[in-house]
Amino acid sequence: MTAAPHVESPSPRDWLEDFVPGTRERLGTISFTAGEIVAFARQFDPQAFHIDAEAAKASPFGGLVASGWHTLAKIMRLVSGRSVAGGGRGFIASPGFEDLRWIKPSRPGDVFEVFAEVISVTPSASKPDRGLIVQRFEAIDAEGATVCSLTGKVFFKRRGDRA
Secondary structure, three states: OOOOOEEOOOOOOOOHHHOOOOOEEEEEEEEOOHHHHHHHHHHHOOOHHHHOHHHHHOOOOOOOOOOHHHHHHHHHHHHHHHHOHHHOOOEEEEEEEEEEEEOOOOOOOOEEEEEEEEEEEEEOOOOOOEEEEEEEEEEEOOOOOEEEEEEEEEEEEOOOOOO
16 A cells, blocks of 8 residues: 655645645644643533543543543644635635544643545535545644544635636
């Protein structure tokens, strides 16, 4: 099996035609501090192992961990920044994500690299001015293990529709 081409840093992708199936890009890194973990969880996911370091020691995680939603939000920040690069000229909207997996917990001090791989690019049969891009996103830890992964779909305009 041939490895996907790897691009070290994101380049502008304004139009459907700018995405090439098999291309894998490093979007950047995400990291976690105890303060961020607690603040996010207090607002959005107030479970003891996210908001109380002492209580978290007795949890199945054995210590403070970020909410999976926090990990996903940090990934999404990189993805969103990528989708609107160059002003987001061709970006339309996302119909959603699939196959979300939280494989390993995110802990204070963790730093993960986030990658996007283009799975498919499909021009629309009913709306010729656009198409659908399917991408696989992964957060990878320092040991090379996948921590979080998901598949996302995004509608982009085709280059010919610059209205």
